[in-house]
Amino acid sequence: xxxxxxxxxxxxxxxxxxxxxxxxxxxxxxxxxxxxxxxxxxxxxxxxxxxxxxxxxxxxxxxxxxxxxxxxxxxxxxxxxxxxxxxxxxxxxxxxxxxxxxxxxxxxxxxxxxxxxxxxxxxxxxxxxxxxxxxxxxxxxxxxxxxxxxxxxxxxxxxxxxxxxxxxx
Amino acid sequence: xxxxxxxxxxxxxxxxxxxxxxxxxxxxxxxxxxxxxxxxxxxxxxxxxxxxxxxxxxxxxxxxxxxxxxxxxxxxxxxxxxxxxxxxxxxxxxxxxxxxxxxxxxxxxxxxxxxxxxxxxxxxxxxxxxxxxxxxxxxxxxxxxxxxxxxxxxxxxxxxxxxxxxxxxxxxxxxxxxxxx
Numbered sequence: 144x145x146x147x148x149x150x151x152x153x154x155x156x157x158x159x160x161x162x163x164x165x166x167x168x169x170x171x172x173x174x175x176x177x178x179x180x181x182x183x184x185x186x187x188x189x190x191x192x193x194x195x196x197x198x199x200x201x202x203x204x205x206x207x208x209x210x211x212x213x214x215x216x217x218x219x220x221x222x223x224x225x226x227x228x229x230x231x232x233x234x235x236x237x238x239x240x241x242x243x244x245x246x247x248x249x250x251x252x253x254x255x256x257x258x259x260x261x262x263x264x265x266x267x268x269x270x271x272x273x274x275x276x277x278x279x280x281x282x283x284x285x286x287x288x289x290x291x292x293x294x295x296x297x298x299x300x301x302x303x304x305x306x307x308x309x310x311x312x
Numbered sequence: 313x314x315x316x317x318x319x320x321x322x323x324x325x326x327x328x329x330x331x332x333x334x335x336x337x338x339x340x341x342x343x344x345x346x347x348x349x350x351x352x353x354x355x356x357x358x359x360x361x362x363x364x365x366x367x368x369x370x371x372x373x374x375x376x377x378x379x380x381x382x383x384x385x386x387x388x389x390x391x392x393x394x395x396x397x398x399x400x401x402x403x404x405x406x407x408x409x410x411x412x413x414x415x416x417x418x419x420x421x422x423x424x425x426x427x428x429x430x431x432x433x434x435x436x437x438x439x440x441x442x443x444x445x446x447x448x449x450x451x452x453x454x455x456x457x458x459x460x461x462x463x464x465x466x467x468x469x470x471x472x473x474x475x476x477x478x479x480x481x482x483x484x485x486x487x488x489x490x491x492x493x
Contacts, residue, residue: 241491281493
């Protein structure tokens with residue numbers, strides 16, 4: 144059990160493309176435990192991706208079951224996803240996101256409202272997961288980290304100008 | 313090091329940000345925080361800037377004269393004391409968004425703001441606009457507020473009910489649910 148240091152932007156590790164995890168070896172299993180400890184150690188943290196601790200592997204963890212809104216929606220509890228791929232996505236949702244790797248900043252980001260994800264579980268089994276709402280948003284945010292994409296790359300509005308935007312469309 | 317609050321207002325057109333930032337760059341100023349928007353065709357900039365050499369507004373104020381003369385911008389500058397600057401939020405509270413809208417009439421902003429102030433709810437962002445057809449103007453106000461721990465949203469809603477009736481406006485209060493990832 145160990146809490147790993149979080150890489151903070153402009154750390155170059157956050158802009159790299161991560162490599163596939165080659166199976167759940169003892170080493171990978173131990174790393175997943177540490178990654179989970181690190182996520183749980185962050186107040187309000189509902190997700191983490193391996194590159195956020197400087198490990199360039201395609202592993203993400205999401206758990207929205209303790210989140211105020213996430214807990215009220217359908218969710219899978221703790222999700223540990225290796226080599227996740229989005230098979231399909233749909234709908235639109237704007238959510239205010241923050242990121243441990245970009246402290247003191249939140250912004251409105253547009254995400255798909257539901258996703259269908261193909262991933263390897265912690266047991267090494269291939270799984271198809273359908274997710275909606277906050278959990279789906281968290282999965283997309285964490286999967287972006289695997290490709291070196293930060294939520295700042297996806298900000299849709301610099302302020303809460305929903306009425307204003309309508310006028311110009 | 314000196315820190316300053318700078319505001320720039322003028323008829324909107326391309327090039328204002330470029331000219332203002334050129335003057336700041338040439339002065340060696342660092343733009344710390346800024347927000348800029350268009351209000352009824354006026355481009356309005358508010359910036360907090362710092363400069364390693366100068367600490368009094370009078371030392372650099374004349375550098376903005378070209379903006380005033382050549383671009384017709386209204387520029388004002390004043391020095392900030394260190395203790396006035398903070399990156400921390402001064403008040404704690406749960407973030408909420410308020411949408412207020414209805415037929416335009418005097419007192420909408422004041423009625424809402426007065427209740428918020430009475431309950432020590434801190435306004436962190438506010439924008440208002442008159443929209444709708446010319447003969448039926450609709451006033452739209454969007455606020456982000458932090459509701460302190462001791463204040464119940466239901467209490468706020470009860471107060472808003474009075475305003476809803478009195479001014480015939482719609483008011484919705486929603487928590488801002490953010491995801492920390």
